[in-house]
Amino acid sequence: MDTPPTDSPAAPDGVSPDVFERELAAEQAHVDLVYARLAEATRSARQVANQGRALYQSDRQTVVREEDGTGLFERDVFAFQAARRLATLDAEHEGLVFGRLDRTDDEIRYVGRIGVRDADYEPLVIDWRAPAAEPFYRATPANPMEVVRRRVLRCRGVRVVGIEDDLIDSEAADDDLVVIGDGALLAALSRARGHTMRDIVATIQAEQDEAIRAPYQGVTLITGGPGTGKTVVALHRAAYLLYSNRRRFESGGVLVVGPSRLFMNYIERVLPSLGEEAVTLRSVGSVASDVVDLTGERHDSAEVERIKGGLAMVDVLARLVARPPTGSPTELRLLVKGEPITLRAEQLSRIRREVLAHNRVNTGRAAAETALLTALWRAKPADVDLDREAFDDLVTDLAAYKMFCHAWWPHLSPTDALARLADPATAAELTAGLLDPADAALLAQSLREADLARGGEPSVADGALLDELADRLGPLPEVEEEAPLFLEDGRQVEEVVTTLDRMAPIREADPFADPYTTYAHVLVDEAQDISPMQWRMLRRRGQRASWTIVGDLAQSSWPDPEEARRAIEQTIGSAPRREFRMSTNYRSPAEVFTLASQVVTAVYPTADLPTAVRSTGIDPLLRVAPAPDRLAEEVLAATREVLGQVEGTVGVIAAPDRARGLSELLADELDGEDATRATVVLPLQAKGLEYDAVVVVDPDEIVATSPGGVRVLYVALTRPTQRLVTVDANPGAAWRRSLGSPATG
Numbered sequence: 001m002d003t004p005p006t007d008s009p010a011a012p013d014g015v016s017p018d019v020f021e022r023e024l025a026a027e028q029a030h031v032d033l034v035y036a037r038l039a040e041a042t043r044s045a046r047q048v049a050n051q052g053r054a055l056y057q058s059d060r061q062t063v064v065r066e067e068d069g070t071g072l073f074e075r076d077v078f079a080f081q082a083a084r085r086l087a088t089l090d091a092e093h094e095g096l097v098f099g100r101l102d103r104t105d106d107e108i109r110y111v112g113r114i115g116v117r118d119a120d121y122e123p124l125v126i127d128w129r130a131p132a133a134e135p136f137y138r139a140t141p142a143n144p145m146e147v148v149r150r151r152v153l154r155c156r157g158v159r160v161v162g163i164e165d166d167l168i169d170s171e172a173a174d175d176d177l178v179v180i181g182d183g184a185l186l187a188a189l190s191r192a193r194g195h196t197m198r199d200i201v202a203t204i205q206a207e208q209d210e211a212i213r214a215p216y217q218g219v220t221l222i223t224g225g226p227g228t229g230k231t232v233v234a235l236h237r238a239a240y241l242l243y244s245n246r247r248r249f250e251s252g253g254v255l256v257v258g259p260s261r262l263f264m265n266y267i268e269r270v271l272p273s274l275g276e277e278a279v280t281l282r283s284v285g286s287v288a289s290d291v292v293d294l295t296g297e298r299h300d301s302a303e304v305e306r307i308k309g310g311l312a313m314v315d316v317l318a319r320l321v322a323r324p325p326t327g328s329p330t331e332l333r334l335l336v337k338g339e340p341i342t343l344r345a346e347q348l349s350r351i352r353r354e355v356l357a358h359n360r361v362n363t364g365r366a367a368a369e370t371a372l373l374t375a376l377w378r379a380k381p382a383d384v385d386l387d388r389e390a391f392d393d394l395v396t397d398l399a400a401y402k403m404f405c406h407a408w409w410p411h412l413s414p415t416d417a418l419a420r421l422a423d424p425a426t427a428a429e430l431t432a433g434l435l436d437p438a439d440a441a442l443l444a445q446s447l448r449e450a451d452l453a454r455g456g457e458p459s460v461a462d463g464a465l466l467d468e469l470a471d472r473l474g475p476l477p478e479v480e481e482e483a484p485l486f487l488e489d490g491r492q493v494e495e496v497v498t499t500l501d502r503m504a505p506i507r508e509a510d511p512f513a514d515p516y517t518t519y520a521h522v523l524v525d526e527a528q529d530i531s532p533m534q535w536r537m538l539r540r541r542g543q544r545a546s547w548t549i550v551g552d553l554a555q556s557s558w559p560d561p562e563e564a565r566r567a568i569e570q571t572i573g574s575a576p577r578r579e580f581r582m583s584t585n586y587r588s589p590a591e592v593f594t595l596a597s598q599v600v601t602a603v604y605p606t607a608d609l610p611t612a613v614r615s616t617g618i619d620p621l622l623r624v625a626p627a628p629d630r631l632a633e634e635v636l637a638a639t640r641e642v643l644g645q646v647e648g649t650v651g652v653i654a655a656p657d658r659a660r661g662l663s664e665l666l667a668d669e670l671d672g673e674d675a676t677r678a679t680v681v682l683p684l685q686a687k688g689l690e691y692d693a694v695v696v697v698d699p700d701e702i703v704a705t706s707p708g709g710v711r712v713l714y715v716a717l718t719r720p721t722q723r724l725v726t727v728d729a730n731p732g733a734a735w736r737r738s739l740g741s742p743a744t745g
């Protein structure tokens with residue numbers, strides 16, 4: 001928490017300084033009481049915990065009943081959690097107590113990030129997720145819900161620095177009720193942005209609150225245009241679900257999936273600021289990192305992503321898994337007691353088919369061997385005089401048999417399996433009738449370039465293919481490493497390894513266990529960009545889960561947004577669903593959003609356009625470079641100019657081929673504070689992010705190089721919270737044709 005500044009906050013217009021001071025002091029007194037109570041509870045909890053620990057330590061020789069110890073720890077566990085949560089609040093996030101309701105029955109209720117009670121168990125603050133806090137978000141003059149005045153407190157650390165009121169029920173208000181400010185929402189929206197997303201817990205709007213508090217069962221769809229708070233609402237929903245069904249979701253787990261690592265970094269502070277850490281955050285490229293080694297940040301070309309993301313790959317991979325490895329033996333020939341026994345290719349193929357009908361590759365080796373032995377037994381010449389048991393023993397001891405099994409039915413990692421498709425002939429054979437031959441060639445080429453077999457980095461789209469393969473192949477037996485004879489602790493040998501230790505690494509993984517982690521709730525953001533193959537990967541993680549799916553088709557980077565819609569529909573299937581549409585754009589100023597909507601509706605007339613809540617009076621600036629080869633110079637000038645105009649962050653959004661050069665230029669030319677405030681991002685990386693000012697570089701190039709074309713440009717144009725500047729390479733830029741009354745610059 002930051003140190004309180006010494007100066008006093010100024011009274012807002014229309015409120016006398018005395019009145020403002022008095023109100024601030026009253027609120028400060030309550031906030032002080034809450035912090036004092038929390039400090040006291042934390043102290044006592046620590047004491048109890050220490051006592052408990054001492055008891056366990058001193059009583060090692062005697063029997064301590066488990067429940068005695070647990071009881072001690074549990075008693076004030078709340079205070080511990082509260083202290084831990086407090087530590088996560090920083091200057092970016094406003095204080096622990098942020099709201100107050102004055103009710104018609106004269107009760108005063110404070111609302112905060114967590115609930116705190118006094119020594120008599122009376123609430124000092126109500127957790128924002130509790131039903132009693134609902135009127136804080138839902139009360140309106142039309143439906144006051146017994147609220148007279150809603151007050152939002154703005155705190156810096158432990159200090160109250162601002163007050164914003166809404167008079168909800170003027171008839172029920174006493175004459176001397178003070179009402180301060182123009183409303184907390186607009187104040188919050190015009191504040192400068194930092195590098196991470198802020199929570200909105202103090203200013204959640206009624207339509208957002210409905211989506212946040214919707215029941216957990218089934219599928220909750222949250223749709224809406226850019227800047228309508230879909231992401232932030234979804235994250236608050238995750239916190240709400242954990243609060244209202246803690247046992248279910250804390251033990252079952254909640255998975256939040258977003259478009260990129262940059263985006264995950266951007267949102268990662270929101271949940272801790274709301275007091276929740278028991279959530280797994282993953283970019284869509286790294287969802288499969290629980291089964292294969294990947295970081296998932298490299299994107300294939302749009303064309304290759306389309307091929308790898310399509311459902312035809314399910315059958316391609318099924319064929320890949322069923323096919324014997326290239327170069328594996330096509331016949332089994334053994335000499336048993338001097339007599340040759342042979343199994344031919346058709347017999348071997350039949351055995352493989354039958355075994356794979358009931359087993360996965362990596363767990364089916366034993367079944368395959370049983371079937372082989374039976375076939376060999378049947379093929380045995382009559383004059384080999386052995387009973388079945390002796391026959392099996394003899395055969396399984398033969399080096400030729402062992403080598404055959406190893407080559408014919410090797411254990412396969414998903415990466416090695418996928419790498420086989422890098423061979424154009426294999427790719428052509430396995431995709432016949434499923435993919436266009438040109439697409440098959442592109443697929444093979446992309447995998448050749450990735451060189452997965454030699455440790456190359458899988459792409460984002462490969463992640464879903466590897467996951468599919470991991471599911472089909474089953475877990476690899478963990479036999480790679482020989483167990484060490486001694487366990488070493490840095491320098492010296494500590495202890496002789498027991499037989500059990502030595503056995504542990506060579507025990508096979510449970511063949512029936514799922515190789516992936518599953519969750520009780522899966523929340524998918526930017527769902528319009530999830531490919532059908534990626535949906536399959538996500539579904540595996542939430543087979544019995546409830547879902548929150550968040551998206552906006554107009555921002556889809558798929559060439560065909562309808563395909564994205566169908567993929568979402570297929571995922572939901574017949575599960576019960578509820579849908580919430582967010583209708584207000586809280587991010588973009590009206591001037592910016594008007595321009596962005598003209599651009600998107602020109603090609604996507606059914607785009608869901610929200611209403612921008614704020615106007616800055618500043619039109620977007622459309623700049624043109626003096627000559628196409630002076631574009632970078634113009635971008636630098638534009639960036640410098642906006643850095644001087646806004647307080648917070650500046651995003652420079654450019655097509656991939658241009659971004660690297662610009663990034664180097666800005667790093668060379670900008671220094672100090674400016675260098676950290678301005679960042680160059682690719683259009684796809686900009687998904688879900690926002691900046692105070694945005695410079696969109698060569699919009700035509702963004703359209704030409706993005707699979708979603710104009711829809712991706714729309715994403716770029718809707719990122720600023722204050723100012724938008726575009727920089728064209730030449731005056732006749734095509735994208736400007738869709739603008740109603742062209743602005744100039």
Ligand SMILES: Nc1ncnc2c1ncn2[C@@H]1O[C@H](COP(=O)(O)OP(=O)(O)OP(=O)(O)O)[C@@H](O)[C@H]1O
Pocket residue numbers: 185188189198199200203204205208224225226227228229230231232233552555586587687688689690718
């Ligand atoms: N009730 C609110 N109070 C204050 N700020 C809000 C509120 N709702 C949304 N915002 C702000 O609006 C901005 C946009 O929110 P968010 O990124 O969640 O929108 P989105 O719908 O996911 O956008 P996009 O689809 O463009 O990525 C954020 O800065 C968020 O903090």
